[in-house]
Amino acid sequence: MAESKPTSNNKDLTECGICLCTIEEPKALPCLHTFCLKCLTKWAEGKKDTIRCPICVQDFSIPGDGVKAFRTNFFINTLKDRHVTAMTLQSRDTVVPCASCGAVDERVEGHCSGCGGFICGGCIAMHSKLKIYSNHKVIPYEDLKSGKVDVRNLSQKKYCQIHEEQVVRFYCETCGVLTCRDCTVVDHPASSHNLVNLESASKGHKKEIEQLIKGCDAIKIKTDNAHTEIDSVLDQLVGNAATAEAGIDESFNEAMKLLKDSRNKLKGELTKAVSDRKKQLDCQKDEVMIQQTRLQTALQMATEVVKTGSDYDLALIYTSLKTNLTELRDVKLAPVDKQKAAVHFKPAHIGQETTQKLGSVLAKQRKEGVGVWKLDRSFGNGGAGKLKDGCGVAITHEGDIAVADRGDSAVKIYKKDGQFKSSIKIPGSPWNVVVSSDDKLFVTNQTKTVSVYDGKGNLKHQFPTTTPDNISSDDQRTKHMGLAIDNYNNLLVGETTQKYISKHHLDGTHITSFKVPISPVFITVSLDAKIFISGGMDTDVHILNENGVHLQTLTAPQDSGWSPYGMCCTSTNEIYISNTSSGVIYCYSAETGAYIGCLTKDVSKPAGLALMNDENQLVVVEDYCIKIFKVQNQ
Numbered sequence: 001m002a003e004s005k006p007t008s009n010n011k012d013l014t015e016c017g018i019c020l021c022t023i024e025e026p027k028a029l030p031c032l033h034t035f036c037l038k039c040l041t042k043w044a045e046g047k048k049d050t051i052r053c054p055i056c057v058q059d060f061s062i063p064g065d066g067v068k069a070f071r072t073n074f075f076i077n078t079l080k081d082r083h084v085t086a087m088t089l090q091s092r093d094t095v096v097p098c099a100s101c102g103a104v105d106e107r108v109e110g111h112c113s114g115c116g117g118f119i120c121g122g123c124i125a126m127h128s129k130l131k132i133y134s135n136h137k138v139i140p141y142e143d144l145k146s147g148k149v150d151v152r153n154l155s156q157k158k159y160c161q162i163h164e165e166q167v168v169r170f171y172c173e174t175c176g177v178l179t180c181r182d183c184t185v186v187d188h189p190a191s192s193h194n195l196v197n198l199e200s201a202s203k204g205h206k207k208e209i210e211q212l213i214k215g216c217d218a219i220k221i222k223t224d225n226a227h228t229e230i231d232s233v234l235d236q237l238v239g240n241a242a243t244a245e246a247g248i249d250e251s252f253n254e255a256m257k258l259l260k261d262s263r264n265k266l267k268g269e270l271t272k273a274v275s276d277r278k279k280q281l282d283c284q285k286d287e288v289m290i291q292q293t294r295l296q297t298a299l300q301m302a303t304e305v306v307k308t309g310s311d312y313d314l315a316l317i318y319t320s321l322k323t324n325l326t327e328l329r330d331v332k333l334a335p336v337d338k339q340k341a342a343v344h345f346k347p348a349h350i351g352q353e354t355t356q357k358l359g360s361v362l363a364k365q366r367k368e369g370v371g372v373w374k375l376d377r378s379f380g381n382g383g384a385g386k387l388k389d390g391c392g393v394a395i396t397h398e399g400d401i402a403v404a405d406r407g408d409s410a411v412k413i414y415k416k417d418g419q420f421k422s423s424i425k426i427p428g429s430p431w432n433v434v435v436s437s438d439d440k441l442f443v444t445n446q447t448k449t450v451s452v453y454d455g456k457g458n459l460k461h462q463f464p465t466t467t468p469d470n471i472s473s474d475d476q477r478t479k480h481m482g483l484a485i486d487n488y489n490n491l492l493v494g495e496t497t498q499k500y501i502s503k504h505h506l507d508g509t510h511i512t513s514f515k516v517p518i519s520p521v522f523i524t525v526s527l528d529a530k531i532f533i534s535g536g537m538d539t540d541v542h543i544l545n546e547n548g549v550h551l552q553t554l555t556a557p558q559d560s561g562w563s564p565y566g567m568c569c570t571s572t573n574e575i576y577i578s579n580t581s582s583g584v585i586y587c588y589s590a591e592t593g594a595y596i597g598c599l600t601k602d603v604s605k606p607a608g609l610a611l612m613n614d615e616n617q618l619v620v621v622e623d624y625c626i627k628i629f630k631v632q633n634q
Contacts, residue, residue, distance in 0.1 A: 016034075017033060021036075022080065024037070025037035026072060032320055032321070033056060034073045040067050041068070074312075074316055100115045106122065108120060114137065115136065162182075169198055170183070171196050175193065201311070209322065216325055219291075223292045224292070227289065241270065243528070247487065247488070248263060280340060347489060370587045373599045374600075378627045387408070391405070391430070391431050393566070394441070399415075399612060400421060401626065406431060408423075411453075426443055426445050428446055431445065431480075432482060439454075441453040446479050447480065448480070449480070450464075462508075463508030465478070481494055481496045489506060491506055514548030516542065516544065520534075522564075530546075537581075543593065561582050566578045574587055574588065575587070576611075576618065578608075584603075585601075604622055607622065609621075616630060616631050617630050618630075
């Protein structure tokens with residue numbers, strides 16, 4: 001549609017966004033994006049009333065006279081002419097037809113404002129002899145080459161579009177148009193119109209546009225940052241999805257063909273979850289990129305016309321520039337929701353009693369804040385199930401609540417409504433309890449072994465832990481307290497005297513052990529496989545990766561006593577932590593470690609924490625009581 005063009009300093013402005021060549025007969029849409037008239041005409045074929053910008057996808061009404069009635073962007077022609085001028089001044093060997101006689105075999109010797117271009121020596125001589133050229137201003141080539149004359153002053157006189165023989169001299173601020181002398185008499189009389197000398201108007205316009213350019217600096221930074229943030233979230237989403245898929249595959253391989261149907265179902269859930277999130281993020285990214293594109297075009301056009309445009313150029317484009325820059329300066333960008341990257345996989349137990357279920361895809365997004373948690377019920381402070389010194393707590397798949405009562409040497413089972421159900425006597429002083437996917441109870445009792453019970457309270461087996469290679473074994477000092485099941489159904493046992501964690505299969509087979517910075521009194525595992533350990537009085541919560549490498553330390557969110565005890569993880573990858581010193585339950589992001597909020601202060605010396613299966617209820621164990629808090633905004 002247009003000829004190919006050489007490289008130019010203004011390439012983006014003079015390149016048609018449709019044919020990607022130099023713009024011919026430039027027509028500008030209200031968004032300032034400019035295209036060849038032929039390209040825009042073809043683009044509008046089949047469209048009745050509106051046309052969509054090919055670059056920023058804004059819709060605009062098509063004028064009654066068609067696409068040709070869109071504003072001609074004369075500044076594009078100025079930039080093109082300036083490029084030809086620059087090429088000609090670089091070398092006289094550049095083939096430029098004489099603007100007067102059309103000769104291409106004569107060297108150019110000067111530039112004529114009346115002829116609108118470079119002219120040869122013969123025509124310069126003719127201009128000096130004939131009266132008809134008396135109004136033509138000729139500038140010698142050497143004056144332009146040496147910089148004696150500014151190339152921006154080469155443009156020919158601009159004539160009124162209504163009174164074609166009259167030169168444009170004024171700008172009507174009332175109507176926002178250029179006017180000639182005759183216009184000021186007929187259509188723009190000084191009595192009712194504010195007429196300003198074109199040069200004076202240009203100075204004011206330039207100053208105003210420069211201020212608008214500065215005003216867009218902040219939104220430009222915001223769009224750039226938003227673009228980067230969205231890319232980062234997309235990368236996290238893809239990375240977390242890959243991790244989740246790897247977890248799905250690992251569990252599937254253990255179950256072989258029996259779990260094929262479950263594998264396909266889970267991958268479908270994961271794909272849908274990721275696809276939905278990606279569509280949302282891509283949509284937001286597209287919106288940001290549209291703003292970036294509009295902003296880039298407007299700023300580039302504004303900067304160029306302010307720096308290099310003539311008064312005429314600036315006056316023509318002033319209204320459109322002002323409208324676009326003002327609109328872009330005030331753009332409000334939607335915040336980037338980093339929670340859209342939250343997608344994880346939670347496997348089920350793989351063993352002889354495994355059903356055809358690999359686990360669950362967790363793609364729930366965290367709501368803002370922590371919600372309003374209110375005390376719903378309390379129990380365990382009297383009767384047959386009275387607690388004497390409660391500590392760790394776990395929830396069975398039926399929703400029963402299992403509490404380690406070290407004061408009564410038992411694990412006590414309560415129904416979800418608080419009714420006492422049964423008690424399992426435990427030798428020693430039981431500290432912690434966790435429940436496997438097949439409802440086996442794993443208990444630490446501050447001795448050398450971990451005990452495993454079935455749902456009826458029968459002891460199934462016991463096993464010891466193994467010290468890490470960098471710690472000398474000392475059976476006399478062994479004291480097991482912390483306990484958790486990780487995302488791969490491995491058991492993590494915390495030894496508090498020699499400060500290490502021993503990892504085991506659920507049958508007790510040892511996998512590995514590693515030293516930890518504090519006594520692991522309580523342990524929990526996040527959805528992204530991070531290990532959180534708390535040590536009680538005057539310690540912080542430490543975060544490790546699944547191999548025991550220290551990642552981060554969580555401290556108290558405010559200046560108060562900090563004795564973190566029980567912890568649990570939500571399906572949106574948040575960690576709830578009980579502070580036994582102040583009687584407060586805190587909430588942190590497991591992914592970033594950022595403090596989110598306080599769930600409740602209505603507890604006294606809280607120890608173990610556990611979420612009911614619906615996650616709308618939080619179980620908090622006190623010394624002599626169990627409290628259930630229920631979230632009110634879900």
